[in-house]
Amino acid sequence: MSSSVLDRTGTAAAPVSIDQPDDAPPAPARWRRAARRLTPARKATGLLTVLLLWQVGAGAGWLGTTTPSPTDVITAARELIASGELAHHLGVSLTRVAKGLAIGLSAGLLLGLAAGLLRLAEDLVDGPLQSLRMLPHLALVPIFIIWFGIGETSKIALIAIGPIFPLYLNVLHGIRGVDERLVESARSCGVGRPGLILRVILPGALPQILVGLRQALGLGWLSLVVAEQTATTAGVGFLMNDAREFLRTDVIFVVLVIYALLGLATDLFVRLIERRALAWRRGFAGE
Amino acid sequence: MTATTTTVTPATGTAAVRVRGARRAFDGRVVLAGADLDIAPGEFVALLGASGSGKSTLLRAVAGLDRGATGQFRVPDRRAIVFQEHRLMPWSRVWRNVTLGVRGPGLRSRALHALTEVGLAARADAWPRTLSGGESQRVALARALVRTPELLLLDEPFGALDALTRIKAQALVAKLWTEHRPAVLLVTHDVEEALLLADRALVLRDGRIAEEFVVDVPRPRALDNPRLLTLRRALLRALGVNADLPTDESVPGEKP
Numbered sequence: 023m024s025s026s027v028l029d030r031t032g033t034a035a036a037p038v039s040i041d042q043p044d045d046a047p048p049a050p051a052r053w054r055r056a057a058r059r060l061t062p063a064r065k066a067t068g069l070l071t072v073l074l075l076w077q078v079g080a081g082a083g084w085l086g087t088t089t090p091s092p093t094d095v096i097t098a099a100r101e102l103i104a105s106g107e108l109a110h111h112l113g114v115s116l117t118r119v120a121k122g123l124a125i126g127l128s129a130g131l132l133l134g135l136a137a138g139l140l141r142l143a144e145d146l147v148d149g150p151l152q153s154l155r156m157l158p159h160l161a162l163v164p165i166f167i168i169w170f171g172i173g174e175t176s177k178i179a180l181i182a183i184g185p186i187f188p189l190y191l192n193v194l195h196g197i198r199g200v201d202e203r204l205v206e207s208a209r210s211c212g213v214g215r216p217g218l219i220l221r222v223i224l225p226g227a228l229p230q231i232l233v234g235l236r237q238a239l240g241l242g243w244l245s246l247v248v249a250e251q252t253a254t255t256a257g258v259g260f261l262m263n264d265a266r267e268f269l270r271t272d273v274i275f276v277v278l279v280i281y282a283l284l285g286l287a288t289d290l291f292v293r294l295i296e297r298r299a300l301a302w303r304r305g306f307a308g309e
Numbered sequence: 310m311t312a313t314t315t316t317v318t319p320a321t322g323t324a325a326v327r328v329r330g331a332r333r334a335f336d337g338r339v340v341l342a343g344a345d346l347d348i349a350p351g352e353f354v355a356l357l358g359a360s361g362s363g364k365s366t367l368l369r370a371v372a373g374l375d376r377g378a379t380g381q382f383r384v385p386d387r388r389a390i391v392f393q394e395h396r397l398m399p400w401s402r403v404w405r406n407v408t409l410g411v412r413g414p415g416l417r418s419r420a421l422h423a424l425t426e427v428g429l430a431a432r433a434d435a436w437p438r439t440l441s442g443g444e445s446q447r448v449a450l451a452r453a454l455v456r457t458p459e460l461l462l463l464d465e466p467f468g469a470l471d472a473l474t475r476i477k478a479q480a481l482v483a484k485l486w487t488e489h490r491p492a493v494l495l496v497t498h499d500v501e502e503a504l505l506l507a508d509r510a511l512v513l514r515d516g517r518i519a520e521e522f523v524v525d526v527p528r529p530r531a532l533d534n535p536r537l538l539t540l541r542r543a544l545l546r547a548l549g550v551n552a553d554l555p556t557d558e559s560v561p562g563e564k565p
Contacts, residue, residue, distance in 0.1 A: 203392070207390075208398070209374070210372060210390045211411075211456075212411075302401075304438070
């Protein structure tokens with residue numbers, strides 16, 4: 023490839039050639055690889071410090087009598103796992119979230135796609151959704167209990183409604199943000215409407231859609247917490263409320279950690295999708 | 310001014326492209342005022358004009374990309390465009406970009422064949438963003454080639470390339486045109502480029518083809534060919550630039 027060689031030698035003289043092939047030179051690459059190997063350790067250090075301070079602080083009584091130490095929390099978690107309680111409640115909660123998200127994500131995705139691809143659908147759908155979006159969906163708890171009763175339906179409905187809006191908005195904006203010139207270029211290549219959607223519009227909108235997915239999943243967990251605060255006899259939220267009755271702060275902390283881990287797991291899940299689906303894209307990763 | 314409807318019919322007979330009375334206005338500003346254009350099969354035509362003279366507008370109208378343009382357009386169905394920006398889909402690998410919109414079996418081998426012609430078969434599985442500007446533009450050329458076009462539309466395809474890469478890209482286009490002989494409409498602001506590549510150079514002024522220069526110089530052409538130098542001077546004058554007095558009289562579209 024003689025032209026790439028030319029490109030490179032040309033950079034000194036010709037100010038136009040800003041586009042070199044970007045295979046990194048060998049020495050910095052080795053540094054970067056070493057740094058990458060250290061990154062997990064660097065990331066873990068901060069967390070370990072916090073845990074250590076917490077352990078020492080709780081043991082010395084700096085954090086008051088109602089704060090359990092990390093080891094207390096671990097012991098409580100062990101007990102809950104051993105008795106099978108945790109698995110039971112977690113199962114119930116996960117089922118609720120799965121059902122709610124299945125409804126909410128599908129609705130958000132479909133509405134976003136419809137509005138993004140069809141002007142008519144956007145005119146019909148955007149107004150109502152934009153006005154509903156302003157309403158904090160958690161304020162719907164009382165009316166949902168009246169409408170759907172205190173059983174599962176109202177809980178699933180609450181989990182379903184939240185994620186619709188961020189996903190809808192991001193799908194719509196992702197589609198609107200696709201470069202018109204790429205669409206034109208694909209059209210000039212004879213790509214028909216289905217091909218345009220599959221090979222140009224959806225891949226182009228995907229980064230934004232995944233941002234929406236991440237926000238939507240976060241809202242799903244948030245809704246779960248609120249939905250399980252009242253009128254339930256199962257689920258990790260119930261576990262926490264029950265623990266409050268007996269001042270079992272260690273169990274409360276176990277549930278808090280579970281919430282955090284669930285959020286972390288979904289985030290990792292979306293990141294995994296991003297890494298696979300957005301391999302073509304490289305953003306600024308930080309120095 | 311009521312617009313006549315655009316009629317696009319497949320080119321038949323002698324001309325590959327036949328345009329009559331192409332009109333286009335943007336918010337009342339008339340850019341094309343009834344331009345006529347003919348391109349014979351296999352002919353290489355360069356279209357020049359001052360900035361904003363409507364070169365690209367005419368090309369887009371010929372390509373069928375501009376629904377606002379009116380007039381009579383007879384254009385082959387098999388046509389391909391290379392834009393100033395490469396316009397490759399960043400999320401598709403190079404070879405998938407080449408076969409974008411192409412149907413049928415053996416897509417990958419067809420893509421590889423076209424990429425070989427532009428010297429980039431080795432990058433078939435690369436992501437577009439890892440290519441240099443010149444490489445991207447060559448992939449865009451391969452994407453046009455794979456369609457075996459009867460008409461190749463080039464909209465300032467080398468405008469964003471550095472000087473050295475541009476020379477190589479021009480040579481590549483000359484080679485590909487000699488091998489495949491599509492009719493070519495090249496929009497450019499580069500007089501040398503037009504003279505090196507084209508059979509005819511047209512100057513667009515006041516919304517019409519105002520002047521035509523037949524580049525009667527055998528190929529391969531060298532820029533220091535005396536006939537080319539004469540043509541260059543005349544072409545520059547037609548574009549409103551006096552090559553002998555470069556600091557003076559550079560008023561576009563001036564007329565005595």
